[in-house]
Amino acid sequence: MGAEYILEMENITKEFPGVKALDNIQLKVKKGTVHALMGENGAGKSTLMKILFGIYSGSGTIKFNGKELKLSGPKDALNNGISMIHQELSPVPYMTVAENIFLGREPVYGKSGWVNKKKLIENTKKLFETLNISIDPTTKMKDLSIANMQMVEIAAAVSHHANLIIMDEPTSAITEKEVEHLFKIIRSLKKKGVSIIYISHKMDEVFKICDEITVLRDGQYIGTKPAHELNQDSLIQMMVGREIKQVFHKEKAEVKEVVLSVKNLSRKGKFNNVSFEVRKGEILGIAGLMGSGRTELIESIFGIAPPTSGEIYLHGKRVSIQSPSGAIRNKIGLLTEDRKLTGAFLPLSVKENMIISSLENFVNFGYIKSRLVKKTCDAQVKRLNIKTPNLNQLIMNLSGGNQQKVLLARWLLNDPDLLILDEPTRGVDVGAKAEIHKLISKLAQEGKAIIMVSSEMPEILGMSDRVLVMHEGNQKGELSREEATQEKILEVAYQ
């Protein structure tokens, strides 16, 4: 047994005050395999990995290479041959790529403590060569794109020469091209006998790269199966414990008059000559890789960074939107891509997060009508099925999916004609995802015009009436719902 498994975690239990986050979990990873750890948000995946990496302590036994392991902290884990790619990037922005990778273990001259910069850069170059990464080691971290930062993070995890690498959502910020690159790296690591624990919400990736799958649900161990014995439906069923038949709840909506029309819109260095329109009741998907200019495009429409040339028409009238408040006055709403960075007010309550953008409707001479607020928010909680003990709960205590619903409610309270959704289901679990999709479809039926940007192809294909394809700042084409397939979109993007 001991020879076959690199990692055997058994009877792992972890309690936080008042709640059992993990209850008798087991996880066994074979040598030289990629093992997926699946489950909805809140299933306990990250907690389990934090125990394995020595960040949390829990009860139960961990055997690594057949020997029992007791870790005192992440450093201890690294020394034992376990490294981790964290879901959230933690770069030191003003240090170089090389300095970031070898942070805390820089090569020094003898025992002097003087950093041997030449060797540092050389080591990084060597590392990048083996991984086929072409980033200059002397670039400052802050100057890299998010995708490249993620690649650096991956390289750093590999550089520890670990026998087991934990990858917690390594692809949440990178494009398909880089995902392919990552998979190449994973395959070559496998060949060297390295094992990988792979956490991802993206089903297609999991089936592409993983050998075995362990599923957790609500802190319980559900089971482990070889990947080829499962398919998307059966895996989802294991994860949610109920069958979700239709993943995309797209209902037919009556498409009416044009709400937004954009003509030859450009922002220097970001995107050029983009023209499109969105109608009432319609969902326009914008597909494109990272760096395609899609986020910049909607930022310009919303007035965050005004365009340098081109025209925007709302209901046929030309408008000039110079700030988000201008966009809101013009009945546009924007659900941003990064919930933590530009969406949620983490130290504030669910209620405050919901009403902050529509406070005008709740005040009398600046004084807030608290009863009206409560009534309105209660209605939203009910409508969007937001799981929160009460309205005064801090939003940071909700799960990702519920946070997203609160932010969606925020924009609905403004009753926008045009709703722009940038990655509406990023970091949201399967159940909540379906609910959000259903809601988006319903909003279109109610006559809202919707622009949806997404990196997830199935989401774009499943939800959009039309798909606008962008690549490197250019509008490459438009596909109807019937025409659009994953292959077709890539074909248009690269043509």
Added chain:
Amino acid sequence: MESQETIAKKPTILSDRYQTGWKEKVSEIFSRYGIFIIFLGMVTLMSFLTPYFFNVLNLINVVRQVSFIGIVAMGVTFVIITKGIDLSSGSVIALISVVAADFAHPGEHSLFVPLAIGVGVGALTGLINGTITAKGMIPPFIATLGMMTAARGLALLYSDGRPIGNLSDSFLFIGAGEILGIPFPIIVFLVVGIISHLLLSNTKFGKYTYAIGGNEQAARICGINVDRHLILVYTYAGLLTAIAGLMLTARISVGQPSMGVMYELDAIAAAVIGGTSLTGGIGTIPGTMIGALIIGVLNNGLDLLNVSSYWQQILKGAIIVTAVLIDSRKNKKS
């Protein structure tokens, strides 16, 4: 989102709370009313340690001493909630003191003139602080540090470095007067407290203050005019500083260019002890008022116990750090 895995569980904990043990209950009560409990504990302790502490005259004395710093601290609370800081309040008090005193000599102007000028100067300094911070994109620490230095210089320049005395009785009333036996500064402290509390917790102005401190980028996207609001917040802080400065001048009955040294730090300390977080988005006016009272009770009690002022400073320092320590641990837990 790493933490969401565990946090997602939270709602169930909360709904289960009623069945969980007294330990959670106690810690919940403590985390909500902790600062108030500590305050009551200090009052009780002081009452046992010295017979002179717990009598009406002394208690009124404590609250009166606290009112000046307390009023400044409330303005500073608004600023800190936006993730800013105001280092200029002490020097601005000095500037207001000499300028107002100059217009408060008996028989020259009506009472309204020195008050209006004082409030105007205070609001103007706040306006400048806010504008430099918001429009100039200069960190508030630097912007208000500049104001701190410049305002002190202006105060010395205006008064030629000398105190300005001979103030009218009507002016002196705002510092030394009493209404129904309650010192006027205490009444102002309470009124400003109530107004600030309502402003912060029940108005659009207050919500925007929290929102900007909680996530400035998100605030912009929500359509909040962040720059304008920041300017207003700093102006409000300047206004409260002016009220404190005017009363303090009347209390010691001279305009003093050396007045208010270190006041800015005491005000920040009161806000922080009262639970205002320097990371932004967190803080309350009642918390700050209690924070100021804690400092007052500590100073007064230790005075009565004949503890040297050197030790008092050391203790005060320890309490500030401890308060923040407790606060940061509380935040880590959630």
